[in-house]
Amino acid sequence: MIILKNVSKIYPPNIFALRNVNLHIKPKEFVSLVGRSGTGKTTIVKILTAEEPPSKGQIIVGGWDITKIKSNEIPILRRQIGVVFQDFKLLPKKTVFENVAFALEVCATEQKKIKEIVPQVLKIVGLTGKEDRYPIQISGGEQQRVAIARALVHRPKILLADEPTGNLDSINTREIVDLLLKINEFGTTVLLVSHNREVINAINKRVITIDNGTIVADQKIGKYLL
């Protein structure tokens, strides 16, 4: 599903964000990518969403070699990969429903389909009944659920969650992790980027540890090592 072969990312003049990273994530896997801040975790997310090109190496996502992806192909890739961030990236002037629908609107989905899909996704993330609320009127955990719902509306095969619990308290953190596990059970490959030891240790799934741009550990049922 996701293959990185000898991937390096060098920022000028000569700063290595990633150094010869090799990674293979199978379909329907739940993988946690852990490491300290600034070790290259987010760079991997950016490379997978074609936000940054690699300096070296090959990247394959869902059988598609995106190493030298053309700019007009990037939107197609991004519709296949859902992304969730620490800061939610919700539009404050749009309601919960509108925020989720926005992802479909900008991809020219018909209104009828939007009205069909959005309530289904909101039900999965447990936000039924809160469709008309604005982001400011719901909790941080609920805001992250909206972001996850938005990432899911395209029915992506891969969900990248970049520090999704970074802004949340322990209860909300647990709920979001449970939601990600539930989404994984439905068949979506999940790559969770985190530096939260408790979260990682509670998941009991594959853990890849990265340090200084290099993978230093890859455990099948792993723990937070650093």
Added chain:
Amino acid sequence: MFSSSIYRILNFAWQSFWRNIWLSLLAITIIVLTFISINFLVVINFMTNAAILVLQDKIDISIIFKPEVSENQVLEAQNYLSALTQVNEIKYISQKDALEEFKKNNASDPIILESLAELDTNPLGAALRISAKNINDYQTIIEIINNSKYNNLIANKNFDDHKAYVAKTKNISDYIKKIALVTTGLFIIIAFLIVFNTIGVAIYTHRQEIGIMKLVGATNWFIRGPFIIEAIFYGLIACVLAVLTVYPLIKFIQPYLNKFYLSSDFSIIKYFNQNFWQIFGLELIIIIVLNTLGSIIAIRRYLKV
């Protein structure tokens, strides 16, 4: 799918237009001024062309024959000159008519009239008044006459000073056109910069939405679309306002033009009506192209992610 895209692009553009209404109004005002200055250029062009036509109409060459030249010889010269392709019209003025005209022109001068009365014969020769098809043909006609057998029969040739007036008018009109052109150019640059900045601000206020659009897989054209449409809105609204401003203005100046040209043949309103689409259509296309270009440049850096 395509129609819902178009609908959403139009909807986003409309929202952006209203959310930044003061900036939108500023951009529209500048574009209206640009339209007006371009149309000022059109009016100046019309007026100078009309003035040149009026003056051209008054230009002619008068060939005055010696008094002893017979009427037949003059008519023969007239036939010869009529055959020239450069000649538009030739008016024959007999010796008798020339004398009458001379008397009429000098009616207030008794000494001249008395002197004429003392003469037994008509001292004035017959004349031909020639008008050319084109102002530049007069020189050629004069050269042909000079080299013809009729040159010896001619006492005098008057190539009217109107040519100097036309040249002067052309000079003035060229000068005014240059000023109007520079003014228009300046307005176009200002309009371009204002639209560029207005769209820039609109894009800046939407940067969060643009980021999310990119994140969820919107195409660059879908993201650009609303801003380009917004720029087109500016052009369209400004064009309508310009039409509503220009027509009362030309209506206002029309009576002055009639007085100036001593004729109502030159109707600027008619000219604008007849060339409405060429004038406003072309201006609108230019403005829309410039606005679109401005918005594409302004949004470029936000599309890189």
